[in-house]
Amino acid sequence: MPTYGPPFPGSSEPWQQPEQVYFEDVEEGMELPPKTKGPLTVTDMVVFSGATGDFAFIHHDREHAKGPGGLPDIILHGQCKLAFMTHVVTDWIGLEGRIKKLGGNYRGMDVVGDTVVSQGRVKRKFTENGENLVELDLWNENNRLGSTVTGSATVSLPSRSSR
Amino acid sequence: MTTDSSEFTISDELKSLVGREIDLGIAVVEAGAIAKFADAIKDPNPLYRDEEYAKGTPYGGIIAPPTFIHCFRDVGYARFNLEPLPWEKTTGLNGGNEFEIYGPMRPGDVITGKAKLVDIYARQSRSLGPMLFHIVEMTYTNQNNEMLGKQRSIGITYEAKE
Numbered sequence: 001m002p003t004y005g006p007p008f009p010g011s012s013e014p015w016q017q018p019e020q021v022y023f024e025d026v027e028e029g030m031e032l033p034p035k036t037k038g039p040l041t042v043t044d045m046v047v048f049s050g051a052t053g054d055f056a057f058i059h060h061d062r063e064h065a066k067g068p069g070g071l072p073d074i075i076l077h078g079q080c081k082l083a084f085m086t087h088v089v090t091d092w093i094g095l096e097g098r099i100k101k102l103g104g105n106y107r108g109m110d111v112v113g114d115t116v117v118s119q120g121r122v123k124r125k126f127t128e129n130g131e132n133l134v135e136l137d138l139w140n141e142n143n144r145l146g147s148t149v150t151g152s153a154t155v156s157l158p159s160r161s162s163r
Numbered sequence: 164m165t166t167d168s169s170e171f172t173i174s175d176e177l178k179s180l181v182g183r184e185i186d187l188g189i190a191v192v193e194a195g196a197i198a199k200f201a202d203a204i205k206d207p208n209p210l211y212r213d214e215e216y217a218k219g220t221p222y223g224g225i226i227a228p229p230t231f232i233h234c235f236r237d238v239g240y241a242r243f244n245l246e247p248l249p250w251e252k253t254t255g256l257n258g259g260n261e262f263e264i265y266g267p268m269r270p271g272d273v274i275t276g277k278a279k280l281v282d283i284y285a286r287q288s289r290s291l292g293p294m295l296f297h298i299v300e301m302t303y304t305n306q307n308n309e310m311l312g313k314q315r316s317i318g319i320t321y322e323a324k325e
Contacts (some may be wrong), residue, residue, distance in 0.1 A: 017205035037205050044205075051196075053204035053236040056255070069254050070291050078257030079233040083204035085228050090208070095220045099229050103261025103319070116211035 020094040023157040030122040032092045032136070037084050038115035038143075040076060045112070048080045064146045076110040084131035085118045085138050089153050092120070096158040100120065100133070104151030108142060115143045123152070131156050171285050171293045173247060180243065181283055186274030188299065190238040194270040197227045200234050226267035230260070232274070232303055232314065241278030241299045241316070248295065250322035258296065258317030266311045273306040281315075288321070295320045 018033075040045075045059050057064040058075055065074045082104045089099060110116055123135040133156055140149040174275050194214075201211035209216040210226060217225045232239040268274065282298040297318040 015209065024234070044203075048203040051199040052234045054233070054240075058254070058256075067325055068252065070321075070324040079230060079260060080204060082260055083200075083206075083228065083230050083233075087204060087206050090206070090229065095210070095222070099262075099264050101261070101263050102229060103259065105259035106257060 018091045019093050019136045020096055021092060021157060022160045023134070024160050026122055026125050026134055026157065027119045028122050028124060032088050032120035032122075034117050034119045035084065035087050035091070036115060036117050039113050040110060040116070041072060042074065042112055045074060045076060045080075048077055052077070052079065054079070073111040076114075076116075078106045081106060081110060081116070081140055081153070084116055085120075085140055085149055085151055087154060088118045088138065089136065093155050093157060098156045100154045100156060101130040101150070102138075104138065104140075104149040106149055108148035110142050110145075110148050111138075114145075116148070117141045117143075120153075132159050133157075170306070173283055173285055173295070174247060176247060177245065177295075178283060179247065181280055183243065184277065184279045185241065185243065187238045187241055187278055190235040190274050190276070192227060192231075192268045192270055192272040192286075194225055194276060196234055197225060197231060197270065200231050201228060204228065222267065224269060226269055229264055229267075229269055230254075230262060232276075232312065233260075235274070235276070238274055238276035238303070239301075239314075241276075241280075241296065241301055243278075243280050243299065245283075245295065245297060245320060248320065252323035253320050254323045255321070256319040258319045261315045263313040264311070266305075266309060268303075268311055272311075274311070275304045277302050277304075291319065291321050 049055050049059050058069045059077050063073050065071045118140050120136045120138045123137050125134045136153045138151040139147050142148040198212045278299050278301045281300050284296050286294050288294050299316050301314045303312045
C-alpha cells in the first residue's frame with residue numbers, strides 16, 4: 001500500500017524548482033512541459049474526497065456510481081481534473097508569473113486505472129495595460145479516451161527588461 | 164458524455180430561480196488543509212507546505228494552490244435548492260469550472276463566499292437521458308474585504324437510474 005507525501009505514487013517526478021520563464025522567451029505554439037498522473041487508484045480518488053470534503057458517491061462508491069449514477073465506474077472529480085491541469089500552469093509560470101483566469105470543461109470521465117497527461121500550448125502573447133499576458137490552451141489526455149478536459153488560461157509573466 | 168438537442172421543458176417556477184443570490188458563509192484557510200489539497204492533486208511544490216521556503220519567495224509565505232477554494236464544501240461550492248424537478252431521485256455531475264484569480268489565499272485568511280444562479284437550461288445526454296444544467300457564479304472575499312477570486316461552475320442534475 002503506497003503512503004502519501006512527496007514524491008507521490010503515480011506522479012511523474014519529484015519536485016524541482018522550475019526555471020523562471022520570461023515573456024520574451026515565449027513563442028506562440030510553444031508547448032508547456034506536461035504532467036502525468038496515474039494510473040489512478042481508488043485511493044487517489046478517496047484522498048481527493050478527504051482533502052476537499054467532496055463525498056459525492058460517484059467518486060468512491062462503485063456500486064452507486066454504476067447503479068443510480070448510471071456511470072461506467074467511480075469517476076475522478078472534475079475539480080481534481082482541473083487541478084491536475086492547473087499544475088502544468090503553476091510550474092510553468094514559476095514564482096513570478098500569475099494566473100489571471102483559468103478554466104476547463106469536463107468532456108470525458110477518468111476512471112480507476114486510467115492515466116491522465118495534462119498538457120498546454122501557448123495560443124497568444126500580448127501586452128495590455130502594461131501587463132505581459134499569455135493565453136494558453138490546456139487539456140487533459142486520458143490514455144483510453146483522448147481528451148477528457150479542454151480548458152484555457154490567461155497568465156501574466158515577468159519581463160527580462162523590467163528586472 | 165455527449166449532449167445534443169434539448170428535450171424536457173423547464174417549468175416557469177424553476178426558471179424563476181435564475182438571478183437568485185445566496186450567502187455561502189465563512190471559512191478559515193488552514194495550512195494543514197492546503198497541504199492536504201496539494202497532496203491530493205499530486206503537486207509536490209513546497210510553496211504549499213514549507214513556510215521557510217515560502218518566506219524566501221515573492222509570496223513571502225505559504226499560499227494555497229489556485230483552485231483550493233473547492234476544499235470548502237459550503238463556501239467553495241454553491242447548492243441552490245432547484246425545485247420543482249421532474250424527477251423523484253436525482254444525482255449530479257460537474258460540467259466545468261472557470262476561475263478568475265485576483266490574489267492567493269493564505270493560511271489564516273477568513274473567506275466569505277457569495278453565489279448567484281445565472282442560468283438554467285436543459286440538454287439531452289445520449290447515455291444518461293435528459294439533464295438540467297445550472298450555471299452558478301461565486302465570489303470569494305477575504306477578511307480585508309479584498310476580492311480574491313470568482314468562480315463560474317456548470318452543475319448538471321439528472322434522474323438517478325433504477
